[in-house]
Amino acid sequence: MTIPSRVTDSSMSHRMLGDLQRNMARGQKLQAQISSGKVLSKPSDSPTGTVTSLQLRGELRATQQYTRNADDGVGWLGTIQDKLGAASSQIIRVRDLTVQGLNAASTDDGSRGALKAEIDNIRQSLIGEANTKYMGRPVFGGTTPGDTAFDDTGKYVGNTAETTRTVGPNARVRIEANGVDAFGANDSDTQLFKVLSDISTALDDNDHAALDDALGRLDSAHDLLKSTLSDVGARYNRITQMKQSADDHLLSVTSQLSDIEDVDLPKAIMELQIQQTSYQAALAASAKVIQPSLIDFLR
Amino acid sequence: MASTFGGLNTALTSLYAQRRGLDVTGQNIANQNTEGYTRQKVRMQSQTGSLNPGVYATTTQVGNGVTVSSVERGRNAYLEERGRTEHANSAYLSTQKTSYAQIESVLAEPSDTALQARMHDMWDAWNDVANNWQDPSTRSALIERSQTVATTLNDTHASLDNQFTANRTQAQAFVSQVNNLATSIADMNQQIVVAHSAGLEANELMDQRDVQIMQLSELTGATTQSKTNGAVNVYLGTAPLVSDFSTRTVELTGPPSLAAWTADTPVALKWNDTDMPVTTGGQMGAMLDTMNNIIPTISGQLDDVAASLAKNVNDAVMAGYDINGDEGTAFFQGTTAGEIKVLVTTPDKVAFSAGNPKNLDPELAALDHGVADSLSEMGTSSTGPDATYQTMIGQLGVASQASARRSDIQDAVTDQVDTTREAESGVNLDEEMTNMLTFQRGYEAASRVLTTIDSMLDQLINRTGLVGR
Numbered sequence A: 001m002t003i004p005s006r007v008t009d010s011s012m013s014h015r016m017l018g019d020l021q022r023n024m025a026r027g028q029k030l031q032a033q034i035s036s037g038k039v040l041s042k043p044s045d046s047p048t049g050t051v052t053s054l055q056l057r058g059e060l061r062a063t064q065q066y067t068r069n070a071d072d073g074v075g076w077l078g079t080i081q082d083k084l085g086a087a088s089s090q091i092i093r094v095r096d097l098t099v100q101g102l103n104a105a106s107t108d109d110g111s112r113g114a115l116k117a118e119i120d121n122i123r124q125s126l127i128g129e130a131n132t133k134y135m136g137r138p139v140f141g142g143t144t145p146g147d148t149a150f151d152d153t154g155k156y157v158g159n160t161a162e163t164t165r166t167v168g169p170n171a172r173v174r175i176e177a178n179g180v181d182a183f184g185a186n187d188s189d190t191q192l193f194k195v196l197s198d199i200s201t202a203l204d205d206n207d208h209a210a211l212d213d214a215l216g217r218l219d220s221a222h223d224l225l226k227s228t229l230s231d232v233g234a235r236y237n238r239i240t241q242m243k244q245s246a247d248d249h250l251l252s253v254t255s256q257l258s259d260i261e262d263v264d265l266p267k268a269i270m271e272l273q274i275q276q277t278s279y280q281a282a283l284a285a286s287a288k289v290i291q292p293s294l295i296d297f298l299r
Numbered sequence B: 001m002a003s004t005f006g007g008l009n010t011a012l013t014s015l016y017a018q019r020r021g022l023d024v025t026g027q028n029i030a031n032q033n034t035e036g037y038t039r040q041k042v043r044m045q046s047q048t049g050s051l052n053p054g055v056y057a058t059t060t061q062v063g064n065g066v067t068v069s070s071v072e073r074g075r076n077a078y079l080e081e082r083g084r085t086e087h088a089n090s091a092y093l094s095t096q097k098t099s100y101a102q103i104e105s106v107l108a109e110p111s112d113t114a115l116q117a118r119m120h121d122m123w124d125a126w127n128d129v130a131n132n133w134q135d136p137s138t139r140s141a142l143i144e145r146s147q148t149v150a151t152t153l154n155d156t157h158a159s160l161d162n163q164f165t166a167n168r169t170q171a172q173a174f175v176s177q178v179n180n181l182a183t184s185i186a187d188m189n190q191q192i193v194v195a196h197s198a199g200l201e202a203n204e205l206m207d208q209r210d211v212q213i214m215q216l217s218e219l220t221g222a223t224t225q226s227k228t229n230g231a232v233n234v235y236l237g238t239a240p241l242v243s244d245f246s247t248r249t250v251e252l253t254g255p256p257s258l259a260a261w262t263a264d265t266p267v268a269l270k271w272n273d274t275d276m277p278v279t280t281g282g283q284m285g286a287m288l289d290t291m292n293n294i295i296p297t298i299s300g301q302l303d304d305v306a307a308s309l310a311k312n313v314n315d316a317v318m319a320g321y322d323i324n325g326d327e328g329t330a331f332f333q334g335t336t337a338g339e340i341k342v343l344v345t346t347p348d349k350v351a352f353s354a355g356n357p358k359n360l361d362p363e364l365a366a367l368d369h370g371v372a373d374s375l376s377e378m379g380t381s382s383t384g385p386d387a388t389y390q391t392m393i394g395q396l397g398v399a400s401q402a403s404a405r406r407s408d409i410q411d412a413v414t415d416q417v418d419t420t421r422e423a424e425s426g427v428n429l430d431e432e433m434t435n436m437l438t439f440q441r442g443y444e445a446a447s448r449v450l451t452t453i454d455s456m457l458d459q460l461i462n463r464t465g466l467v468g469r
Helices: A009-038 A047-106 A109-130 A181-184 A192-205 A209-261 A265-289 B008-028 B077-107 B115-131 B136-197 B203-220 B283-319 B370-374 B385-425 B429-463
Strands: A164-168 A170-175 B038-048 B068-074 B225-228 B232-236 B239-243 B250-253 B268-271
Touching: A009 A265, A009 B385, A047 A109, A047 A164, A047 A181, A047 A192, A047 A209, A047 B115, A047 B385, A109 A181, A109 A192, A164 A209, A164 B370, A170 A209, A181 A209, A181 B370, A192 A209, B008 B038, B008 B068, B008 B429, B068 B203, B077 B136, B077 B203, B077 B283, B077 B385, B115 B136, B115 B370, B115 B385, B136 B203, B136 B232, B136 B239, B136 B250, B136 B283, B203 B232, B203 B283, B268 B283, B283 B370, B283 B385
Parallel strands: none
Antiparallel strands: A164 A170, B038 B068, B225 B232, B232 B239, B250 B268
16 A cells, blocks of 8 residues: 555644744734834845935935035125124225215315214224134134134135035035135235225325225225125025035935834734734644544544 | 464464554654654564475474564655765755845845935035035045045945854864764774674664754765665765764865965865865855855956946046145055045045136136046946946846745755655655554454463363363
C-alpha cells in the first residue's frame, strides 16, 4: 500500500507554528507602525523613501534657514529704512534752514549763527545716524572690520563690499546699503557731510554764491539718499515676499515628509484588524490540530 | 511431507514478528516528540521452505512463517540533503539580515537625532555665524555642534568596530563547535559501520548523526555523501571535513578588529593541515561576509563622509580669516570616521570671513560672512558630505531590504521542505495506532493458529486409536 502524501503530527505543528510566527510578525510590524506613527523607521523599510526623507529633511532645514535669514535681513533693511527715512527728513530741515540762510543773507550775524549752529548739530546727528549699528555691526559700513562707518569728520571709513542673505534656493538679497550708496563717495562734491559742512562754512562766511551752490548739491545728495531708500524699500519687499514663500514651502515640505514617513492611520488600523482576525482564525484552527486521534476511539 | 510440528514453528515466527512490530510501534510512539527521530518501520518477509527437492522426498511445503528482515528508517535521503541546503541558506540569510539590522540600528536613520540631523544642526550653526558672526556665542555653538558631529561619527565607527569584534569572537566559538561536531560525526560513523557489519540496527544513532550534520550545515553549509557501509562523508565546499572515521580541523585567521582589517588580510576560515581557505556557507559564511564585506563597506563609506566633511570645511576655513584677522587654521583633524575631531576650541579661532581685516589696503580690509555663508549651504550641496551620507544610507537600505526579503522567502522555502521532511519521517499516531491494531490482531491470530494446531495434536495424540478400548 502506498500512502500518497503522508501527514504527521509534527509536520502539521511545524507548518502551524511557522504560519503563526509569520502572522505574528505581520502584526508586530503593524503594531510598531501604529505605535510609532511612522512607516519609515529604518532604511530597509523603503530605501528610496529613506533617501527622499533625508533629502526632504535637508530641504526642511534649509527652508527654515531661509526663513531665519529673511528675518535677519528684514531686521537689517528695516533699520536702514528707518535711518534713511529719518536722515531724509533731517535733510529737508537743513534745506529749509539753508533757504532761510539765503533769504537772511543780509540779516544779522546772530541769526546766521543760529542757523549754522543748528545745521552743525544736524550734521553731527546725521553722522551718528550713519554709524547706526544693528546687532553690533555698522549698517552703512559695508564689511568694514572697524566699529564705525564714518569718522567724526564725516569721512567714510567703511568699504563697499556687499553682504547678502540667502533667502531661497539661489536667491540672495543684499541686506545693507553702504555709506557711499547712501551718503555719497568721500571725494565727491555731493557727499552729504561735505555739503553740510560747506553750507555751515558758507553761512559763517556769509557767502551767498557758495550757499546757493551748496543748496544745489544738497538736493543732489538728497536725491542719492532717496534713491537708495527706494532701493532698500524694494529689497525689503522682496525679502518679505521670499520669507512668505519660504514659509509656504516649509508647509509643503513638511506635508511631503509626513506623506513619506508617517503612517496612514486608518489604513494601518484596518490592516491590523484584518491581521488580528486572521491570527485568531489561525489560532482557532491550530487548536483543532491537536485533534483526537485514533486512540480516542480504540477500546 | 512437512513435519507434524512444523505448523507450531510457523505460528511461533509470527508471534515473534508481531511482537517485534509492537515493540517498534512502541518506540515510535515513545519518540513522537523527539527532535530528529525518524519513525521506524518493520519490514517483514515470509520465509520460504526448502526449495531443493530431496532425492526421496518432495514436499508440498507452504513456507516456514515470517521473519523480520529489517527495521527501516522512514527517511528520504534526497529530502534530507535538500533540507540541509535550505537550512544552510536560511542560516546564511538570516545572519546577514541580522547584521544589516544591527548596522541600521547603529545609524538610526531617518530620525531627528541621528548623524544627518546632527550635520544639519552644524550647517545651521554655520548659518547663524554667517548672520551674526560678531556674537561669539554663535561661534561657540558652532564648535559644540561640530564636535557633536565628530563624536557621532566616532561613535558610529566604534559601534561598527564592536560589531566586527563580536562577529569575530562568535565565529571563533563556532570554529571549535564545527571541529567538535566533525569529531563527533566521525565517532558515530565508526559506531554505525561496526554495528552494520555486525548486522545490528543503528537507526537511533543515525538519527543523532543527522541532527549533528544539520547543525554543521546550518553553521557552515556543509554537504554530505552517504556511503554504503553506513558512514557519511561531510564536505565543506568540495573539500572533505569528515571522511569515514577521520576528520580535518578548521581554524579562523585574520585581524582581530576592524582597525587591523584590510582587503588583503581578510578574516578567513582555513584548513589546519593545508592552510587553504575553506568554502563556507551557512551562519559562518554570513559572518565572514559581514566581517569582510558589509562592515568594511559601510565603514569605508562613513570614512568618505568624514573625509568629505573635513576637506570641505577645512578648505573653506583655511582660505578665510578669524575675527582677529588671523588666517584660518584647519577646523577638523583626521579623515576617517574613527579619528575625526574638531581642532578649533575657542570661538575667536573660527575663520568665518572671506575678507582679510588686516589687509594693508584699507579699501580691501574687510570682515564679512563669506566663509560661513558658503559653508551654510554645504548641507544641500550635491557634492558635500551630506550627499555622500545619503547615498550611503540609500545603498544600505537597498542591501538590507534585499537581504531581508531573500531571508523571508528562504524561510518559507525551508519551512516547506521541513514540513515535507517531517511528513516523511515524523510519527503519525493514527498510523501507529493502526499498526498497533494490526500487530495485536496478528499476534492474536498467530496464537489462534497455535491453539488450533495444539487441539489438532490433542486429537491425534490423546483421542486417536481408541476404537474399541
